[in-house]
Amino acid sequence: MKVSGEQVLSGSREQVWELLNDPDRLSRLVPGVQKLEILGPDEFAGTVSVGVAAVKGVYSGKIKIEDKRPPEFYKVLVDGKGAQGFMRGSGTIELQAKGPNVTLVKYAGDVQVGGAVMQVGQRMLESVAKMTFGQFFAAADAELKASAKGVVARQGILINFWRYLVRLVRGFFARS
Amino acid sequence: MAALPKFIGQPIRRREDPRLITGEGTYVDDVKLAGMLHAALMRSPYAHAKISSVDLSAARKHPGVICALSGEDLAGRLPSLPCVAPAQNVPEHPALARGKVRYVGDAVAIVVATDPYTARDAIDLITADFDPLPAVVDAEKALQPGAPLIHENFGTNLAAKAEMTPPGFDKAMSEADKTLKFRLVNQRLTPTMMEPRGVVAHWEHGYKQLTLWSSTQIPHLLRSQLADMLKLGENKIRVIAPEVGGGFGAKLNVYAEEALLGYLAMELDRPIKWIETRRENMAATTHGRGHVTYVEVGFKNDGAITAIKAKFFCDMGAYLQLLTPAIPSFTALMVPGCYRVGALAFEQNLIFTNKMATDAYRGAGRPEACYLIERTMDMVAAELGMDPVQVRRKNFIPKDAFPFTTAAGLQYDSGDYEGALNKALAMVGYDKLRTEQAAARQQGRYLGIGVSTYVEICGIGPSALLPPKLKGGGWESATVRVEPDSKVTVLTGVSPHGQGQETSFAQIAADALGIDIDDINVLHGDTAIVQYGIGTFGSRATALGGTALVMALGKVQEKMKTIASRLMEVPPQQLIFTNRTIALASDPSKSIPLQKVVEAAYGYKQPIPGVEPGLDASAFFEPSGCTFPFGTHIAVVEVDPQTGAVKFLRYVAVDDCGKIINPLLVDGQLQGGIAQGLGQALYEETVYDENGQLVTASLMDYAIPKAQMVPAIEMANTVTPTNLNPLGVKGVGEAGTIGSTPCVANAVMDALKPFGIRHIDMPLKPEKIWRAIQEAKQAKKG
Numbered sequence: 001m002k003v004s005g006e007q008v009l010s011g012s013r014e015q016v017w018e019l020l021n022d023p024d025r026l027s028r029l030v031p032g033v034q035k036l037e038i039l040g041p042d043e044f045a046g047t048v049s050v051g052v053a054a055v056k057g058v059y060s061g062k063i064k065i066e067d068k069r070p071p072e073f074y075k076v077l078v079d080g081k082g083a084q085g086f087m088r089g090s091g092t093i094e095l096q097a098k099g100p101n102v103t104l105v106k107y108a109g110d111v112q113v114g115g116a117v118m119q120v121g122q123r124m125l126e127s128v129a130k131m132t133f134g135q136f137f138a139a140a141d142a143e144l145k146a147s148a149k150g151v152v153a154r155q156g157i158l159i160n161f162w163r164y165l166v167r168l169v170r171g172f173f174a175r176s
Numbered sequence: 177m178a179a180l181p182k183f184i185g186q187p188i189r190r191r192e193d194p195r196l197i198t199g200e201g202t203y204v205d206d207v208k209l210a211g212m213l214h215a216a217l218m219r220s221p222y223a224h225a226k227i228s229s230v231d232l233s234a235a236r237k238h239p240g241v242i243c244a245l246s247g248e249d250l251a252g253r254l255p256s257l258p259c260v261a262p263a264q265n266v267p268e269h270p271a272l273a274r275g276k277v278r279y280v281g282d283a284v285a286i287v288v289a290t291d292p293y294t295a296r297d298a299i300d301l302i303t304a305d306f307d308p309l310p311a312v313v314d315a316e317k318a319l320q321p322g323a324p325l326i327h328e329n330f331g332t333n334l335a336a337k338a339e340m341t342p343p344g345f346d347k348a349m350s351e352a353d354k355t356l357k358f359r360l361v362n363q364r365l366t367p368t369m370m371e372p373r374g375v376v377a378h379w380e381h382g383y384k385q386l387t388l389w390s391s392t393q394i395p396h397l398l399r400s401q402l403a404d405m406l407k408l409g410e411n412k413i414r415v416i417a418p419e420v421g422g423g424f425g426a427k428l429n430v431y432a433e434e435a436l437l438g439y440l441a442m443e444l445d446r447p448i449k450w451i452e453t454r455r456e457n458m459a460a461t462t463h464g465r466g467h468v469t470y471v472e473v474g475f476k477n478d479g480a481i482t483a484i485k486a487k488f489f490c491d492m493g494a495y496l497q498l499l500t501p502a503i504p505s506f507t508a509l510m511v512p513g514c515y516r517v518g519a520l521a522f523e524q525n526l527i528f529t530n531k532m533a534t535d536a537y538r539g540a541g542r543p544e545a546c547y548l549i550e551r552t553m554d555m556v557a558a559e560l561g562m563d564p565v566q567v568r569r570k571n572f573i574p575k576d577a578f579p580f581t582t583a584a585g586l587q588y589d590s591g592d593y594e595g596a597l598n599k600a601l602a603m604v605g606y607d608k609l610r611t612e613q614a615a616a617r618q619q620g621r622y623l624g625i626g627v628s629t630y631v632e633i634c635g636i637g638p639s640a641l642l643p644p645k646l647k648g649g650g651w652e653s654a655t656v657r658v659e660p661d662s663k664v665t666v667l668t669g670v671s672p673h674g675q676g677q678e679t680s681f682a683q684i685a686a687d688a689l690g691i692d693i694d695d696i697n698v699l700h701g702d703t704a705i706v707q708y709g710i711g712t713f714g715s716r717a718t719a720l721g722g723t724a725l726v727m728a729l730g731k732v733q734e735k736m737k738t739i740a741s742r743l744m745e746v747p748p749q750q751l752i753f754t755n756r757t758i759a760l761a762s763d764p765s766k767s768i769p770l771q772k773v774v775e776a777a778y779g780y781k782q783p784i785p786g787v788e789p790g791l792d793a794s795a796f797f798e799p800s801g802c803t804f805p806f807g808t809h810i811a812v813v814e815v816d817p818q819t820g821a822v823k824f825l826r827y828v829a830v831d832d833c834g835k836i837i838n839p840l841l842v843d844g845q846l847q848g849g850i851a852q853g854l855g856q857a858l859y860e861e862t863v864y865d866e867n868g869q870l871v872t873a874s875l876m877d878y879a880i881p882k883a884q885m886v887p888a889i890e891m892a893n894t895v896t897p898t899n900l901n902p903l904g905v906k907g908v909g910e911a912g913t914i915g916s917t918p919c920v921a922n923a924v925m926d927a928l929k930p931f932g933i934r935h936i937d938m939p940l941k942p943e944k945i946w947r948a949i950q951e952a953k954q955a956k957k958g
Binding site for chain 1: 221222223280299300301308455458459869870871873874876877
């Protein structure tokens with residue numbers, strides 16, 4: 001499965017870079033993260049709970065960051081599995097400064113998915129991936145805006161889903 | 177008592193249906209034994225991977241789990257699963273994968289627990305580490321240098337290669353006025369049966385006897401293979417095929433689960449049940465078809481075919497199941513179809529891929545051949561601007577040429593291909609339809625008329641044609657027991673699972689003995705009750721099993737006549753069976769009740785001197801050759817150019833399966849067969865993605881035709897009896913599947929002719945058709 005997209009975040013390229021390299025904050029922002037451990041420089045172990053159609057499961061695995069070029073690019077390798085299947089693949093993150101407080105994040109990835117999650121949920125996989133990315137970026141945007149004001153943003157599944165919807169609607173009007 | 181009718185030829189309703197439709201049949205999952213355990217399997221999510229480790233400790237500790245085993249635990253304890261068909265490279269096929277997994281669904285571990293839910297939960301507690309390897313999904317690519325090897329020890333992904341170029345082939349090809357070359361895909365299919373597989377194994381330690389219930393088409397052949405694997409005498413294994421909810425060839429096999437459950441029931445000394453889930457069924461029960469064929473055909477300007485060359489790439493999957501490499505050989509043999517093809521050359525490459533094994537699926541090699549030759553006929557017609565019907569007539573083997581030896585070397589017993597074609601053309605109103613089609617095209621409507629004139633091979637025999645390792649030949653068996661009260665028990669070696677032989681065999685026996693069909697009980701599918709038999713597959717049951725029954729009935733009749741002739745004091749040759757009596761042929765009023773004869777046979781008063789007591793007989797029928805049923809199917813479709821959707825307007829099927837025992841059963845077999853065949857033409861396709869992940873893993877994603885997708889079928893028969901068996905029957909179980917696929921494909925291509933489209937590979941889904949139309953339009957503009 002190939003995933004790609006771009007999102008605009010409210011922060012300087014350095015602020016966004018910092019956020020995208022901070023496991024503590026990321027673990028709060030990525031939907032479904034149950035645990036994220038630092039194994040070494042640029043190497044993490046994590047547990048995520050994801051539901052795809054009728055297949056809900058917990059996946060644990062490793063994440064590795066490679067080819068880092070701060071503050072504009074890194075490559076991420078993912079290898080995770082659970083009782084319901086596995087995910088393996090790699091992706092890239094690219095940051096472009098669009099203004100003093102506006103950064104464009106481009107992401108692209110190629111993941112191989114297998115097991116029950118593939119067999120039953122394959123038709124949903126792409127939409128689930130899109131929604132997960134959407135929720136993450138909504139949360140990240142809120143985090144960046146809050147830290148600019150010196151406050152801490154509220155994070156949670158419901159509020160990030162709401163933020164995701166708001167961004168979707170705004171994005172829609174921005175396009176038209 | 178009222179006079180009894182003749183039963184053969186009557187449309188008698190299936191006697192098995194009342195119990196089946198009221199839920200009173202016993203399927204494997206209905207078998208419940210005291211203390212029974214339940215098994216579940218962990219299957220590989222990877223298409224190709226090294227197994228680094230399988231950690232069963234958490235599963236073993238789970239409450240309710242009795243045992244958990246991986247492939248390594250079974251090493252040296254359970255031999256390789258059998259493939260009885262010959263191939264150059266037959267891989268080791270462990271019941272649980274060892275070292276590597278080779279397809280999504282490959283069994284990695286088994287858990288036995290006190291209930292099925294615990295077993296399933298424990299599967300989730302197994303941690304297995306896999307080291308993924310690149311997967312080979314496409315059979316043609318699997319032969320390219322550098323392709324990942326599925327079985328390293330062979331140094332190739334080629335399981336076997338067969339070639340035949342007869343002397344004079346090049347000359348025949350050079351005599352052609354024109355040649356055409358094209359590529360055909362006969363896509364991989366999932367033989368979706370209503371009841372998935374299931375096994376119950378019961379070891380009775382005191383008796384040293386194993387009873388195994390399995391949803392199988394071949395109880396005796398399965399017993400023979402299990403006896404080998406489990407090192408038990410064949411007299412100590414009892415295989416029972418209870419009600420079987422469809423097989424379509426996918427239950428003509430010996431599966432890992434059958435061996436595993438037999439083995440574990442003996443080890444644990446407890447009965448064990450395993451019932452396949454639908455997802456397991458889609459991933460780990462054999463698939464069918466999966467051929468890519470490069471065809472070269474040479475023909476004269478009048479349509480006469482001078483030569484055909486076919487190069488096959490046949491997808492075997494990762495392992496060879498019971499008959500996997502044998503299936504494509506039927507394709508090669510049947511390529512000439514019902515035509516006098518001048519010469520035939522072929523090359524077959526049987527190739528390993530990281531997918532579930534293929535094996536028999538309704539038609540088993542013949543649908544592939546029929547599709548090839550019938551598409552070829554239409555391609556030739558299109559090239560020459562001839563009517564496809566004319567091209568067929570030009571090449572037909574004439575009615576008076578039988579027995580006829582084809583370019584593939586097979587001897588066809590009988591046939592009248594023009595007869596069936598003419599009848600179908602008259603039924604559909606062919607000439608008028610062509611006029612309507614032309615008028616519709618003027619209005620921008622795309623009607624298509626597709627014809628297929630098929631022939632197939634049934635009742636495979638003599639025994640020399642079957643692989644010796646199968647431990648059973650091309651014959652079939654029957655026993656007839658007239659019980660002391662004149663009720664009759666028939667034991668047949670075939671194993672019906674929807675074909676209706678409990679009805680048709682009762683019709684045969686009732687007519688022979690002059691009794692009512694309700695006085696006959698047909699038993700099958702239990703190796704402890706029935707004499708050795710071969711089973712139900714390849715449309716063989718009535719031609720071979722029915723004949724064995726006729727032979728056994730003959731033996732019983734002889735004895736009853738001997739007894740009656742003593743009692744009546746008339747010569748036995750003058751006696752007939754009628755209306756529950758044995759009567760004088762010249763004067764049926766001179767008769768003796770059957771019951772009196774039976775009483776004499778069983779010595780109610782005193783035995784008849786010189787006549788052995790009792791009244792039963794067995795017979796084994798070894799055929800001298802195969803039968804070749806044939807027919808013509810015509811489909812009329814309309815293609816919507818806006819959406820690419822195909823709608824049926826008419827479907828006419830004229831089939832010739834020789835003499836008919838029960839027309840209702842014949843129609844039923846054809847209906848189901850046609851539904852499955854048009855499923856291949858329009859909807860069905862087993863899809864693996866480029867990494868070997870099974871995409872069509874559930875019935876949400878695998879499109880079998882539903883009731884509204886199957887047209888009303890106008891059916892008729894021609895009857896050309898065979899002299900290869902006394903019943904004159906040929907077989908009909910697969911005919912519908914074989915004839916319908918090319919007929920529907922030809923109809924769709926005929927509809928698309930105005931766009932200049934010659935061929936689209938199946939399944940002919942709206943999207944594909946729509947794209948082809950758009951491309952054709954673009955090409956015209958460009």
